[in-house]
Amino acid sequence: MPTKWTVEELTPGRTVEATFWPNDVEGSAFKLRATHLDGRRAPKVVLSNDDRIVPGVPCTVRILAVHKPERDDRGRIEVEWMGRAPFRIEGVYLDPVVSKKLQVLLEGGLNILLDGPQGCGKTVLARSIADSLGMEFVFFNCGAVVEASDFFVSIQVRASESGAPVTDFVKTDILLALERASDRPETKFLVFLDELNRCQESARNALMPALDSTRRVFHPIENTFIPIPDNVQFIAAVNRGREFTGTFSIDAAQLDRFAPLQMDYPPPTAELGILAKRHPSVPKGTLELVIAVADAIRRAGDLPGSLSVRATDEACVYLEHPLFADDGKRALPEVLKTSFCGRFPGRWDDLTTDAGAVWALVRKTLAEHKVPIPEEMISG
Ligand SMILES: Nc1ncnc2c1ncn2[C@@H]1O[C@H](COP(=O)(O)OP(=O)(O)OP(=O)(O)O)[C@@H](O)[C@H]1O
Ligand SMILES: [Mg+2]
Incomplete structure (x- = not known):
């Protein structure tokens, strides 16, 4: 697909998707612009005064002239609002109902807490929300916050x-983003607080004014409170897997x-x-077996953590x-022994341990799918 539109392609009446931002060009008669x-890329600036367009929210528009x-x-492409753009998050599978809720929360600018087991896609989701919606992504791992x-x-x-x-105070990416966000109101920032459950409770309390309607934080270098601009949205992730019950300490x-x-x-x-998509050379039947075994392990209720x-x-x-x-x-049992059993405590050949229980599930599921397991691998 060509990267830039030609003027001839953009005939009046055509419907296209765009994201608009406030038009800060001095003296312009138009409130909103898109590129x-x-x-x-459009061959000319795309402008509109349509009040139904919400800055930063993708929408479909009709070309007027x-x-x-x-x-x-010179020149401009003038458009009118047609409707909201279909919500798409690239590269991540999202349950359709969760996707709808996410869209509402993002449009409302609410702080979002992604809660799910390890490796279910919380971090990739946050990153692709930023990519898909044209927001600047700020990643911050809270695990080391004391x-x-x-x-x-x-x-x-x-x-x-x-x-x-000599003691130096170095600004974190969060503080740098808050400063940049006030200088650049037209850019939306997504601050992702990963593993929020892992930081000290008292430290987390310091974030509270940032997250409620007060929307301000203490700037430790300038020794003053700074406001959190409206173009900053927070998404946090917590991992509430069974093995984390003790550390999930976020209070009500x-x-x-x-x-x-x-x-x-x-x-x-x-x-x-x-x-x-990631491993096109692995036969589909083999991928299905890997997933069938993983599914059996995820369904087993008595294991610490999940896969x-x-x-x-x-x-x-x-x-x-x-x-x-x-x-x-034939390689499959060996690979799953390492990649699946190895993620659980104990040894694969000791049935009294979790790794042993996982190995039993691997064998059972492969047997159900008639995959032979070499004799020497049956037990240690
Ligand atoms: N729903 C999904 N769609 C696409 N890829 C996914 C999905 N879930 C997990 N993955 C893939 O699995 C890997 C782990 O995902 P990710 O790091 O986002 O998980 P997480 O929920 O943040 O895990 P953790 O709780 O350990 O931080 C990545 O390679 C990611 O691409
Ligand atoms: Mg993560």
Whole structure:
């Protein structure tokens, strides 16, 4: 597909998708501007005064007129609002109901809490929301946060020329983003707080004013409170797997400042699509077996933790490699022993451990699908 539209293609009446932003060109009669239509660069600036267009929210528009089509350096494409654009998050499987809720929360600018087992796609989802909606993505892992100020500055000690220790305050990506966001109101920022459940409770409390209607935070370098501009949206992720019960310590008041969204592993057909795209050389039948075993492990209620899409993806990395690919399905038990059993405590050949229980599930599921397991692998 050509990267840029030609003027001839953009005939009045044509319907296209666009995301508009406030038009800050001085003296312009138009409130809103866009530069891309259906993801392709437009040959002229796209302008509208249609009040139904919400800045930053993708919509479909109808072309009303192309002014000065003969000039490369001037003119404009004028459009009117047709409707909201279909909501699409590229590259991530999302349950259709979760997808609808997500769309509402994003449009409402609410703080969102993605809650789901390990490796179900929380981090990739946050990243692709930013990509799909043209937001600037700010990733912040909360796991290392101990003090409230750690969200905004990190303290680094270095030796001065005389050898005496000097303390530097280095702004975190969150603080840099908050500063940039006030300078650039036309850009939307998505601040992703990964593993929010892992940081110290007291530190998390410092975020509260940022997350409620107060929307301000203490700037530890300037020693003052700074406002959080409206173009900043927060999404946090927590991992509430069984093995994390002890560490899921977010209190009710903190939870209440987020709109929770429950996520789960993609269903087998969707996981097949994800893996087939990434590992096209692995036969479909083999991928289906990997997923069937993973599904059996995820359904087993008494294991600590669960099996992420990282694990099925890793199994495919082995299976597509010539060292294993040549062995066909015979390689499968060996690969699953490593990629699946290896993620659980204990040993695969010790049935009293979780790894042993997983190995039993691998064998049972493969047997149900008539995949032979070499004799020497049946037990240790
Ligand atoms: N729903 C999904 N759609 C597409 N890819 C997925 C999905 N779920 C997981 N994956 C893939 O699995 C891997 C792990 O995903 P990701 O890191 O987003 O999980 P997570 O939920 O953030 O896990 P954790 O709780 O461990 O942080 C990535 O390679 C990702 O591409
Ligand atoms: Mg993650």
